Amino acid sequence: MPAITKIICPNCGSPHAERHLLDGQLSRTQCWDCDYLFVKCQRTNRVVEAYAPGMDVGRFRQAILVRNSLAVQG
Template sequence: MQAITKIICPNCGSPSAERHNILEQALTRTQCRDCDYLLVTCQRTNRVVEAYAPGMDFGKSRKAILVRNMG
């Protein structure tokens, strides 16, 4: 069974990111379609299983952080 939660992307600030809790495998997968961010962690140990965060334009990411912190 999976529980899906909409979140703000920790990489680009997009509100379209998702966090998937995969109960059968005790994994959490955080992903963003806008910037191709991926983070898979073990729910038991909190260790990173797989991660991918592509580089971003500094100006764009700074603006996303400012907007997120102001809202």
């Protein structure tokens, strides 16, 4: 059973975004409200796939990671 964490969407601010842990090393963040998608390998810390409507993912990637880590801790 996959582990699912509720997070705040870093793209639109919706509280309905979720982070799924897949295979113990891939984390997938997705938002139901704006189609935001972010897949990262936990082991290598590399971004596998990223998509955010109306946003330059590469430029804002670091900000997204910081915001989500804060959200999880809080």
